[in-house]
Amino acid sequence: MLSTRAALPKDAKHDFYSFTADEMDRSNGGSVLGSEFGSNALLFVSAGGDTTATALAALFFYLSHNPRCYGELADEIRSTFQAGDDIRSGPALASCRYLRASIDEALRLSPPIGGTLWREATRSDQEPNPFTVDGHVIPPGTQIGVNTYALHHNERYFPDPFAFKPDRWLESADAAKPEEQERLKLMREALNPFSTGVRGCPGKSLAYMEMSLAMAKTLFYFDFEVDRGEKGEKGKRRGKGSTPPPTVFACRDVFTSTHDGPYLTFRPRGNLVDELAASK
Template sequence: MNERRTTADDREPTTDAEGKTGPTRAAVGTPPPGPRGLPVINSTLGFARDPLEFLSSIREYGDVAHYEAFGREFVVVSDPGLVETVLVARDDEFWRGEFEHEFSEVLDVEGLFFAEGERWRNQRLLLQNAFTPARIQSYADDMVDETVRLVEDWSDGEVVDVREAMSTLTLRALTRSLFDLEYKEPRFSEPNRGSHPRSFGGDRADCVQRWVQAMGAYSDSEFFGIRAVLPTWLPSRAEREYRRATADVEALVEEMVAERRRSDAAGGDLLSLLATGEYPNGSRPTAEEITGQLQLFLLAGHETTATVLTYACWLLAAADVEDVRSRLEQEVTTVCGDRDPTFADLPDLAITEAVGREAMRLYPPLPFLQREPHEATTLAGYRIGPATTVQLNMYGIHRDERWWSEPDAFRPDRWLSNDEDGRSVVADRDDRPEYAYFPFGGGSRHCIGMRFAMAELQLSLATMVRRVDLERVTESIDPTPRVSLDPGPVEMRVRRR
């Protein structure tokens, strides 16, 4: 991709390869256009009912559009150059904003995702040591082993909920890499039901699973839609269950941090790194800080990768992509032979990577990012107030025909070219803006776990391809933004190879 650097206030109208014109500068200082909405509640119901459809429809007002919902103002940005302006060229003018921080306060979690300023820089410097190529290589065998374990439990002809299965898979892998704990199947039947024992012993992995499921239920977008119109002091059952599960996890992490510090063992998991590591100023993370970091990595790390794996499996099972499936299978056979993939194989699994990239283009786990200016500013000539939430419309940009041919089609080949030996390699195009694709964010706050996620995505897909074919039972999906872009139940029939 190109390295174009533009600033929003100096932009001229953009024109793509097909001659289509992008956003034109508005008069400096004018507010962006947008829908009026309903009295009092404005666009709250429209957004809460179907966020993706709402953000798609608002593009009729242009690449910078305004709406009001949930008692606050939003500006939707649907142009790659402006996304780059916010995330890179003028990133010091924006922060994550009150809207996302209210989410962190509701969930009562702290960590790198929500930290700002010097606190964020200290955390980032410490945590990046957990995501070096060498560290990720040490996690690779666990990723493959857990995939084998999952798939070997499937019977030929069995119908499985792939969304649930992929969530279990990524949670297992994260439990091992974050905590160095062996995941066990939980002994409860449904999330948020039954008691929550506070003794850990052999139940440590179960405790983590209960917390993840409780958080998923509590942060469901439908719940927050209801929360917008109900008193904040009125607790729900989901909230009560989440608070109990959170207390258990906090006690678990505090206990494990003390164990790691007493042992002085140099473990390879993230908990050991945090327990024994130091910030640049020489201080150590507190148990509370470590808990917050691990909670966020558990939430974001397993949900987002599970979501991408689910969409990838479902997309590969479409009737019109038989050629893609055949070439993917041939690649895995050529690279791996009769063994499972390894970290060293990743550069050669180009088609596998392209499938993952294309799944994230069509269904980015976080369909929009949000920022807020520190003070009043302008973007493409439009006035943006300091309390305005700027939504970077990733889902819309990823499907914009100005940047993508056949934007709604699953075409992994758009990421591939041939090297001088005729082998498929992943290659970025120079004829589209860099931020026409940004599933891991961008700028200084790009996702720290990007390499981890891509490694797991490639290794898990390649491992599954060696063992099974999956056929669609669920013929259509209805993605809904929750913790990630949730497809809902995705049932598929297993055919063992």
């Protein structure tokens, strides 16, 4: 694939190669190796596709296993939009606060990249003091990081951390109280599925839009539930803390997260699905 694209003129397509071709020309001062281009291109494919797919899978899983949350979100979508074609990026979709809260809660419980994104500690002449974490001096060159899954399940920031509770992201009736503001502030700072700082995911806004559109469209046209057969049990495991313990979506860390399921049954809502057939 890379060889085929490299054989075409640089501007033949408006793609990643068109932006980096000049930087791969070592005879002209380029700084990017061909091997670096290939590895980064593959990273972009997984970072832009696998992660969003995993987040949506988790969202479908948690909604299908939490009927009250499912009903709350379905009511919000179906009362906000009168037709499926009205569901697009804009103020109406942005007003769906329970939708955003549900997405954030799924990202918290089952982050698409749940491991540790390592960074190297550096020190410049402009920084007279050494880099220090919790009283420990971190020497330059040391690899450091925070495990995303562990951070997202820390009870200090997220009480009952294995439970799917979108409401935790919504302002309560005590929103004006300092302790409520501090609670939300701590949670928002601890939620870190896209990493942070200069190495944070540049596609964060796009990912939120994709997930919002996909779930809003689905809930407008369909109802769904856990498959009642053997496949409906796939992807389930027990969390900790509550009695009985909550059901959580099982993900495995292989840089991005892999998973099995969820397996769901979808049913059209009346004749609304005819809109989809007519729009093809």
